[in-house]
Amino acid sequence: MSGEELVLRSTRVITPEGTRAASVVVSDGTITAVRAYDAAVPTRARVEDFGDDVLLPGLVDTHVHVNDPGRTEWEGFWTATRAAAAGGITTLVDMPLNSLPPTTSVANLRTKKEVAAAKAHIDVGFWGGALPDNVKDLRPLHDAGVFGFKCFLSPSGVDEFPELTQDQLAVSMGEIAGFGGLLIVHAEDPHELAAAPAKGGPRYTDFLHSRPRVSEDTAIEGLIAVAKRIGARVHVLHLSSSDALPLIAAAKREGVRLTVETCPHYLTLTAEEVPDGASEFKCCPPIREAANQDLLWQALADGTIDCVVTDHSPSTVDLKTADFATAWGGISGLQLSLPAVWTAARERGHTLEDVVRWMSTHTADLVGLAQKGAIEAGRDADFAVLAPDETFTVDPARLQHRNRVTAYAGKTLSGVVKSTWLRGQRIVSDGEFTEPTGRLLERKN
Numbered sequence: 001m002s003g004e005e006l007v008l009r010s011t012r013v014i015t016p017e018g019t020r021a022a023s024v025v026v027s028d029g030t031i032t033a034v035r036a037y038d039a040a041v042p043t044r045a046r047v048e049d050f051g052d053d054v055l056l057p058g059l060v061d062t063h064v065h066v067n068d069p070g071r072t073e074w075e076g077f078w079t080a081t082r083a084a085a086a087g088g089i090t091t092l093v094d095m096p097l098n099s100l101p102p103t104t105s106v107a108n109l110r111t112k113k114e115v116a117a118a119k120a121h122i123d124v125g126f127w128g129g130a131l132p133d134n135v136k137d138l139r140p141l142h143d144a145g146v147f148g149f150k151c152f153l154s155p156s157g158v159d160e161f162p163e164l165t166q167d168q169l170a171v172s173m174g175e176i177a178g179f180g181g182l183l184i185v186h187a188e189d190p191h192e193l194a195a196a197p198a199k200g201g202p203r204y205t206d207f208l209h210s211r212p213r214v215s216e217d218t219a220i221e222g223l224i225a226v227a228k229r230i231g232a233r234v235h236v237l238h239l240s241s242s243d244a245l246p247l248i249a250a251a252k253r254e255g256v257r258l259t260v261e262t263c264p265h266y267l268t269l270t271a272e273e274v275p276d277g278a279s280e281f282k283c284c285p286p287i288r289e290a291a292n293q294d295l296l297w298q299a300l301a302d303g304t305i306d307c308v309v310t311d312h313s314p315s316t317v318d319l320k321t322a323d324f325a326t327a328w329g330g331i332s333g334l335q336l337s338l339p340a341v342w343t344a345a346r347e348r349g350h351t352l353e354d355v356v357r358w359m360s361t362h363t364a365d366l367v368g369l370a371q372k373g374a375i376e377a378g379r380d381a382d383f384a385v386l387a388p389d390e391t392f393t394v395d396p397a398r399l400q401h402r403n404r405v406t407a408y409a410g411k412t413l414s415g416v417v418k419s420t421w422l423r424g425q426r427i428v429s430d431g432e433f434t435e436p437t438g439r440l441l442e443r444k445n
């Protein structure tokens with residue numbers, strides 16, 4: 001559509017200044033102006049009017065396990081990015097583990113990019129991995145454009161991605177801080193996990209007791225201490241334990257360079273409702289009690305938690321056994337994250353603007369993607385068109401990710417994504433996809 005102008009109109013456009021009736025002018029894939037709804041349309045421009053459906057910035061999901069190449073039977077770039085597009089997500093950042101190879105060296109990053117290039121329906125960036133033995137690879141990976149580095153403090157679930165000890169954490173963090181990078185951390189303490197009762201079997205309560213809140217709290221406390229000492233920028237992945245919130249709030253007040261994410265499943269599903277043997281609800285850290293969830297929502301509202309990301313982490317169906325101890329841990333949420341979060345958010349009195357801030361603006365900020373995360377002149381023309389009051393019942397057969405296991409089956413959700421736009425091109429509309437036009441993104445700051 002080069003040169004040709006496009007005008008997208010809605011009575012409800014979510015902009016950084018609030019929601020208003022507007023027309024968004026797009027040229028060569030970039031937003032060039034946000035004007036009044038009835039502003040004169042440039043000659044030869046094509047107009048799309050969405051009426052009362054909401055035009056919001058495409059979501060930026062910075063926590064996705066695509067698993068491609070190597071475990072492509074679990075998930076791949078083709079299926080994951082289609083699921084994301086169908087859910088209003090226009091950018092994802094791929095986690096460095098569960099693919100083979102993991103993204104722990106420049107050569108491995110190159111392999112991943114070659115695989116992703118032709119299959120990406122949305123824009124894709126990459127996290128690198130920090131392992132005990134790859135400190136020398138961190139700087140080259142940073143220079144090659146990864147958005148930061150993920151590490152574990154407890155076993156990751158796959159052998160090729162070992163966790164860091166406290167000493168190794170300090171070494172890697174020091175190295176990353178030295179070049180101004182970002183360290184993102186799966187924060188569960190291995191000693192607290194080892195000390196927890198581990199009965200195994202199909203009862204969800206037993207699984208919950210095996211991953212207690214204190215394992216998160218202890219790991220986060222230790223992480224904050226090291227980050228403070230080194231002056232590093234760190235990010236806590238998938239926070240589930242509300243008991244860690246006072247620690248986090250205090251560290252932020254003190255000026256520790258700390259950000260925190262949580263996930264749709266912690267905000268919308270509760271331990272009380274998980275049926276025994278239903279390992280589609282298994283993830284680590286686990287979905288906790290309703291009272292814990294209330295505090296996570298409060299923390300989102302007051303800014304203690306910065307953003308909401310899916311942690312989409314699927315596997316094949318056979319690995320989702322009825323034994324919570326051995327089943328693969330991971331919840332597939334790409335396609336449903338927006339309606340799931342919106343449904344719960346509105347019940348608690350939050351607005352769609354809040355949801356956009358948590359799932360698009362703040363996540364774009366986290367990875368320094370200045371061209372994403374908002375509808376304003378100069379940014380990429382990435383949008384989701386949402387009918388916020390329309391409801392649907394989740395039918396696994398309509399999901400686009402590779403293995404249609406979902407913790408949301410049968411739930412009635414508000415918010416139907418009517419279409420998704422990437423750089424001014426409609427990439428999915430009512431379940432119909434265009435050929436992939438996603439680009440591979442690199443860190444710029």
Ligand SMILES: [Zn+2]
Pocket residue numbers: 063065095311313
């Ligand atoms: Zn994850």
